[in-house]
Amino acid sequence: MAKEEPLSIIELIDVHKSFKGQKVLDGLNLRIETGKITVIIGQSGGGKSVFLKHTIGLLKPDQGEVLVEGVDISRLNDRQLNDVRKNFGMLFQGAALFDSMTVGENVAFPLREHTRLKQHDIQEIVERKLRQVGLKGVAHKMPSELSGGMKKRVGLARALALDPKIILFDEPTTGLDPITADAIDRLIVDTQEHTNATCVVISHDIESTFKIAHTVAMLYHGKIIEVGKPEDIRSSEDMALQQFIRGKAEGPIQIV
Amino acid sequence: MIIKTIEIIGLALIRFIEEFGRVMFLFLATIVWMFRLPFRLHAIFKQMEFVGVNSLLVVILTGTFTGAVLALQAYHGFRLFSAESLVGSTVALAMTRELGPVLTSLMVTGRAGSAMAAELGTMRVTEQIDALYTMAANPIKYLVVPRVIAGVLMLPVLTIIADFVGIIGGYIVGVGLLNINSGIYIDKMIEIVELDDIFNGLVKAACFGLILSLVGCYKGFYTTGGAQGVGRATTQAVVIASVSILISDYFLTAAMF
Numbered sequence: 001m002a003k004e005e006p007l008s009i010i011e012l013i014d015v016h017k018s019f020k021g022q023k024v025l026d027g028l029n030l031r032i033e034t035g036k037i038t039v040i041i042g043q044s045g046g047g048k049s050v051f052l053k054h055t056i057g058l059l060k061p062d063q064g065e066v067l068v069e070g071v072d073i074s075r076l077n078d079r080q081l082n083d084v085r086k087n088f089g090m091l092f093q094g095a096a097l098f099d100s101m102t103v104g105e106n107v108a109f110p111l112r113e114h115t116r117l118k119q120h121d122i123q124e125i126v127e128r129k130l131r132q133v134g135l136k137g138v139a140h141k142m143p144s145e146l147s148g149g150m151k152k153r154v155g156l157a158r159a160l161a162l163d164p165k166i167i168l169f170d171e172p173t174t175g176l177d178p179i180t181a182d183a184i185d186r187l188i189v190d191t192q193e194h195t196n197a198t199c200v201v202i203s204h205d206i207e208s209t210f211k212i213a214h215t216v217a218m219l220y221h222g223k224i225i226e227v228g229k230p231e232d233i234r235s236s237e238d239m240a241l242q243q244f245i246r247g248k249a250e251g252p253i254q255i256v
Numbered sequence: 257m258i259i260k261t262i263e264i265i266g267l268a269l270i271r272f273i274e275e276f277g278r279v280m281f282l283f284l285a286t287i288v289w290m291f292r293l294p295f296r297l298h299a300i301f302k303q304m305e306f307v308g309v310n311s312l313l314v315v316i317l318t319g320t321f322t323g324a325v326l327a328l329q330a331y332h333g334f335r336l337f338s339a340e341s342l343v344g345s346t347v348a349l350a351m352t353r354e355l356g357p358v359l360t361s362l363m364v365t366g367r368a369g370s371a372m373a374a375e376l377g378t379m380r381v382t383e384q385i386d387a388l389y390t391m392a393a394n395p396i397k398y399l400v401v402p403r404v405i406a407g408v409l410m411l412p413v414l415t416i417i418a419d420f421v422g423i424i425g426g427y428i429v430g431v432g433l434l435n436i437n438s439g440i441y442i443d444k445m446i447e448i449v450e451l452d453d454i455f456n457g458l459v460k461a462a463c464f465g466l467i468l469s470l471v472g473c474y475k476g477f478y479t480t481g482g483a484q485g486v487g488r489a490t491t492q493a494v495v496i497a498s499v500s501i502l503i504s505d506y507f508l509t510a511a512m513f
Contacts (some may be wrong), residue, residue, distance in 0.1 A: 053386075056389075056390055057389075058386055058389055058390065078394070082392035082394075083392075085389070085390060085391070085392040086392050088390060089390075090387070090390040092383045092386070092387060093383070094382055094383060096382060096383040096384050096386065096387040097384075098379075098384055098387075099378075099382075099384070109391065109393075110391045110392075110393075113391060113392065113393050114392065158391075168390075
């Protein structure tokens with residue numbers, strides 16, 4: 001069967017991870033396509049965040065490989081890992097802005113760390129990135145003065161500062177009102193089109209998933225049980241998947 | 257019953273060794289990162305200001321009144337055998353060798369050690385530490401190194417100030433209130449106190465500065481469990497650092513004097 005494989009920038013092969021004897025990832029396999037938005041759905045506490053932390057080397061697998069551009073990052077030392085991480089931007093669930101710095105300094109942080117740009121140029125990039133996420137005149141504010149949606153925008157601007165090839169989103173719409181959530185969804189799509197970066201989103205927000213995803217993968221019991229285009233996922237016959245996307249309490253997925 | 261007791265003791269011992277090992281691991285990582293470029297002078301000065309300059313008032317108050325009360329207590333004892341002239345040297349010796357470094361470190365633990373644990377703990381639970389990792393900025397270099405450097409450098413500075421104001425406080429009480437002859441008071445002090453007494457006290461202070469900043473950072477850095485976890489980390493940092501300071505004080509003193 002000579003099927004042409006699409007290019008995958010991230011590939012997880014048979015990844016296992018346990019915490020205190022509890023299996024969270026149990027032989028997870030997934031290829032993430034370059035230049036597309038892949039959304040991983042699954043239950044809260046089902047290992048989605050653990051999966052995401054593996055792709056950027058915050059966690060190392062007990063067993064298995066995590067390939068980023070063909071390199072197994074679980075075997076790299078600190079310095080090599082840092083080089084790989086410069087290709088990444090990550091938006092955390094709570095935005096994770098440094099609360100001791102202003103918004104502008106937050107966005108400037110990766111630039112100050114990894115480039116030799118002059119203060120003036122950094123300022124200009126910061127302004128541009130903030131504009132890109134729809135913010136203006138907030139650079140001097142402290143993160144604590146911002147609303148949840150604005151924090152996420154700043155977090156995204158910071159993630160975009162170094163023009164990463166891969167952007168990770170940890171539940172970008174959780175805890176936001178529906179209108180703000182939709183705005184963030186659009187921002188993800190726009191950002192992807194604008195930068196052509198590979199986006200990996202983990203979410204349990206079904207509505208938003210089908211709005212933004214090129215590919216959807218379902219994580220269940222530590223494995224990816226189904227991967228496909230949104231329409232294929234919708235019409236999947238897998239019981240657990242159907243239960244999840246319809247949001248039913250009854251079904252194969254046990255409520256913890 | 258006996259087996260159960262041994263089991264509990266064994267478990268506690270294992271936990272202690274585990275934790276001690278992790279602190280040492282953080283310590284080694286701190287030393288490694290301390291010497292990697294670039295040096296973050298700005299962050300170091302900021303922490304030195306926080307640990308040092310901002311602790312000044314507390315340390316001056318503690319030092320002055322400790323010296324004063326020492327003079328008062330020593331006077332009551334020494335009067336019994338007409339040795340009032342030794343009050344000054346007793347105060348000075350006690351301050352420089354013991355109370356200056358120990359009390360300063362305990363006050364700074366309460367002020368700055370707790371704040372380090374709370375700050376880093378909050379950064380941990382709000383994923384700011386993870387964010388540093390993802391931006392290829394090592395949080396040990398960025399957060400722990402400046403705090404530990406500030407602790408080690410500033411504690412001797414604060415201690416020498418505490419020594420000084422303690423001796424002044426003792427003088428005010430001894431000479432001003434209790435009418436000990438000023439000339440004898442100072443003369444005896446100069447005769448008995450040696451430079452080594454002061455110097456060894458400062459070495460102790462540097463060690464205590466390392467302990468309080470390292471424990472504060474360690475507890476904060478490995479915080480788990482949200483707001484409650486941050487509270488727990490802060491309390492533990494203060495208790496563990498204070499007890500470690502007092503225990504290590506005994507051994508340092510035994511080794512040095």
